Amino acid sequence: MDGCLEASLSPLSIPEYVLGCSGRRMPLLGFGTAASPPVGSQLTKTAILQAIELGYRHFDTASLYGTEQPLGEAILEAIAVGLIKSRDELFITSKLWCSDAHGELVLPALQRSLKNLRLEYLDLYLIHWPVSSKPGIYEFPIKREDFLAMDFKAVWKAMEDCQRLGLTKSIGVSNFSCKKLGDILAFAKIPPAVNQVELNPLWQQKKLREFCKANGILLTAYAPLGAQGTIWGSNRVLECELLKEIAKQKGKTVAQICLRWAYEQGIGILVKSFNKDRMKSNLEIFNWSLSQEDVKKINDIPQSRLCSGQDYISKYGPFNTTQELWDGEI
């Protein structure tokens, strides 16, 4: 593992990373709560309780997902039944939706998320996408005419204020290119601790990884298995012949190969499964390793994005093409 990572083993053996600025310890493998198509609150809550029981301590939600409320309920129940002693044992991430990505709307949006979660603070609050949309219109997909350019300075300053107020321990971004991260870093008083992006063996984000490493930003993977079965992902990762071959040789699942590979690259990982057996097997990646030869083969896989970001493109701007959204990193 990369030397700059201050990884250490938690009692549950999920290695943790100490986030820059806040010093908060983030479990490097976290549990995603975005189901597609969405499932009801009760199923989400049950899955989260099972995940806590199995040892997951890091949970990723967003105001968009509709999972803040069931996550909050699951946390209360986990404490009530003694799975954890207090909320402080968990690391909770949520995200600012595009319609709230306006300087004056950031704090109220975070306060709403905290209310949904029944929490006093988040561990990490992220700008979900680098684009704003008309305030007050909460929609997905966003209507093409509702997109607006984000005032990065105003929104980031409001994010910094949220951290100063203690409502979130750290702040960061999601779906940001090197260029857009650079724009934030140019004026940030508190630099982003995390950039959460699509990352898996078929879209390895080599350039962004280098950039984040050089700037002390932890890159965190969503869709580490390619988000099979969701509207934003595909089965291309789990069906990749090379990954299947490596999995067979090692007696592991393709999912475990993907997660272990990501972990060995020194990044954070969010994986979603609401199936107890898969939740459990996704955790079993810390007591074995890939050979150098396997890593080399994986690193040589031809690259393409699964999550194109097409939903964030509009002829009315600010991003007319995916080239512009990702600043050519496609």
Ligand code: NAP
């Ligand atoms: P993912 O974790 O790569 O894939 C999830 C899909 O894979 C689900 O359909 C799940 O189905 C299946 N799966 C999980 N484990 C498996 C295994 N061992 N074998 C076979 N299939 C397996 O993708 P993701 O959900 O997109 O990403 C994880 C989290 O990242 C999300 O839940 C969300 O919290 C976050 N995210 C963030 C953004 C962003 O813009 N910041 C975008 C997308 C996602 P079952 O549940 O049936 O197991």
